Amino acid sequence: MVTRPPFWGYLLVLIATVFWSGLGVIGKELYALGLGPLSTITLRVLCALGLLLAGLGLFRRELLRVRARELPVLALYGLVAVALNFSCYFYALRYTTVATAIVLVYTHPALVAILGRLILREPLDRGKVIALGLTLVGVFFVAQGYAPANLRLSWKGVLLALTTAWAITFYNLMGKRLTKRGIESWTVTFYGFLFGGLFLVIWWSWQGPPTLSYPLAAWGLILILALFPSILAYGLYLKALKRLEAGRAAIVATLEPVLASLLAFLVLGERIEPLQALGGLLVLGGVVILQAGRAFR
DSSP states (O other): OOOOOHHHHHHHHHHHHHHHHTHHHHHHHHHTTTTOHHHHHHHHHHHHHHHHHHHHHHHHHGOOOGGGGGGHHHHHHHHIIEEEEEEEHHHHHSSHHHHHHHHHHHHHHHHHHHHHHHHOOOOOOOOHHHHHHHHHHHHHHTTTTTOOOOOOOHHHHHHHHHHHHHHHHHHHHHHHHHTTTTOOOHHHHHHHHHHHHHHHHHHHHHHOOOOOOOOOHHHHHHHHHHHIIIHHHHHHHHHHTTTSSSSHHOOOOOTHHHHHHHHHHHHOOOOHHHHHHHHHHHHHHHHHHHHHHGOOO
């Protein structure tokens, strides 16, 4: 008997995606308050690391303990899934447009689905393929990829955006592997931020003497950034991977640019074009088909 994927897994991915969708709005506010992107990324990770250390140290100290042989894997996870993921997307925007970057970055659900089949032996059924096609087209429309002026290709921008897509793919597949091995999601999240933060601090310092003299409002936003789109989003997504196939989770996460556009419309007053709305409906339709996937098997 074929069973429907667990509801709680989808709900956890959805909550994580809602938290991630606020990144753009918070980032714009922080940039207006004088922070640069690299400072924002680094302080986001360091603040998240401090909050996690305090929380786990007080309430779940046993989650801070890992076997020595797991440290190299967790270090690689932090370097790729945190430091490389965060920084490559930021640098991609220096060489290409936001639309181009989003379209390229959101090739990662296809990568996760294909590699999930090859590496994790996850099924690639008809429902998943249809959902994947709808969400890829939908993200293209949401990112306004239909307007030639919004697409600018440069080999550096393309390379960095695709590296981001591969880093997110690694985050999904390695996160699935680590949680299946019995490592708690909060432990993986903590060590990911620890090793990723170490790399970012070295890079940040190499750029010049870091400054911490920001207004109080900026520190409040950094705290929000560390708590919701970082600790909770990453921790809950990893918990979802214990219940869902990595490919399914990645497809549901394509709701992020849809929710981000909606949030920008509500908070910043940014306009949503009709084709963007159509793209959002396509993504939503893909997610619905995915959840009802056994009808297509």
